[in-house]
Amino acid sequence: MDLLLARQPILDAERKVYGYELLHRSSRLDGFDNSDGDRASLEVLSNTLLSFGIRKVLGKHRGFINFTRELLVNDTALLLDPDVFVIEILETVQPDVEVIAACRRLRKKNYLLALDDFLGREAFHPLAAAADFLKVDFRLTSHHERLKIVRRYNRPTLRLLAEKVETEQEFSLACQEGFTLFQGFFFLRPEILSQREVPAFKGNLLRILAEIHAEEFDFGRLEDLIKREPSLVLRLLRYVNSAAFGWNSKIGSIRQAMALLGEDEMRRWLTLATLPALASDRPEELVRTAMLRARACELLAIEAGLAGRSLDLFLTGMFSLLETIIGRPLKDLLDELFLPGDVRQALLEPPPAGGRIGSVFRLVENYEKGEWERVTDLAKELGLTAENIAQRYLEATSWAEEIFSQIHVTV
Incomplete structure (x- = not known):
């Protein structure tokens, strides 16, 4: 490209x-x-x-x-x-x-x-x-x-x-x-609310977000939290029964869906599913931007020498706007989640914190602003070509548009 x-x-x-x-x-x-x-x-x-x-x-x-x-x-x-x-x-x-x-x-x-x-x-x-x-x-x-x-x-x-x-x-x-x-x-830009001002409907969704990113993945506790969100149950079963998976029989329970998807895919899917709901009182473009960042970071994992860290890169991009979406300090929110140290550093500390994870995130953030000279410096640091960056960003843009349109159909 x-x-x-x-x-x-x-x-x-x-x-x-x-x-x-x-x-x-x-x-x-x-x-x-x-x-x-x-x-x-x-x-x-x-x-x-x-x-x-x-x-x-x-x-x-x-x-x-x-x-x-x-x-x-x-x-x-x-x-x-x-x-x-x-x-x-x-x-x-x-x-x-x-x-x-x-x-x-x-x-x-x-x-x-x-x-x-x-x-x-x-x-x-x-x-x-x-x-x-x-x-x-x-x-x-x-x-x-x-x-x-x-x-x-x-x-x-x-x-x-x-x-x-x-x-x-x-x-x-x-x-x-x-x-x-x-x-x-x-x-x-974040608008920080006091704890009591955070809308009540976000409480269970925040608990789901904390549960999927806890140190130990507990299917029982997670199932109980998901059951309290009927729209989330419906979307999960629709997703797991979609043609993309091609199961021989219909999946009819939350526990069965979670077992088939596995921990990493459940973390990724539930993060995608809960953040738009958490941001329902925020500008739509906020969610679209978070999704685009997440996917762009994820797609650059292999070229950046982070093939085994694609989920961490996805979460780094997605959580970069968590403070604005929820209205609470980012550090307080991340303290409730069990995330790798370099992910936390990339989100909370100034450059060059976060190692290569931080560099990929900052590359994507500067790309979306059109800060081309900074993109150039980070690309050289990561060993990335302009063609790869451009292609991955366009793919991420397309993916974010598609996912966002699906949210409007299913929510």
Whole structure:
């Protein structure tokens, strides 16, 4: 694979996914010259999406793709489906005659246009008048400047998007200012609750999570806890009786299902099954991100020389957002689980804690943010190739989308 491809979510005011900005660069980890904003790069991106499956990367959502002046005036956007992609014009593109003409051609073909890092400067008004989205950077603008932009450009056909929104306070402020779309990692930030504020419905699910990660796996205690969750029983029996297993006879009991799946598979399946329920009062993208991290870490196990630690890598990725999902300090939550020392270190301590487990996790975390230089350093440390990382991340993205859609059907 010739392309590193990551995605960052764009959420609406209800914290539901509207779309994803696609971050991409050449897979040449050495000597990257930061100039892959040309037609060849976009052709690779288009081919990657088409060959792998656009919906496996974006789900049912739109994809925002950055465009330089060259890409814009050469009509390179025609490589992309206007019903799926949004053309995001970089802040370096000056609104000259050729650029304005290119935007008009795209509008006639029903493409949606977004302006990146819009500051409200008068010279960019012609572009703003043609845009469907204005992206305003919270780090580059003041409250007063954003209000001026909202007052001038707020119209029914335009969506105002606040980007680099990193905290709940900034999200609330952006909502008050009149923005309706939001990009940033505010939804991944934990909001710590007191013990008594943790919703009661999470209690038994937390006990299940603790039981499957106890030092000794007790089928009897686990069966008793699962019985208290009828929806979990139904999903477990559906799963174990699916065509993927091909048993000769139907599996009808929890104990039989657990015996057939074994300890490791039960740990993996129950972690996947309980975390979405624990996060039912949180943004959906939080669960999707945790799943993507878990699967990406797991898939990199063999190439990273950790073939026997795939479950530990899966749990590292999944539990990385446990604090945000549940609303309790991560250390307190991990103290209730029996996890390997390097997994705990990777989750609780700064780099380079956690050894190779920690390095794989941090590689995946930086990949999702598009921190390509850090990805390069970690890839070299682990002996991974760019092609392997890109392929595994796309596979993990597809898997997370599929699992997430199944959750909505079965929960």
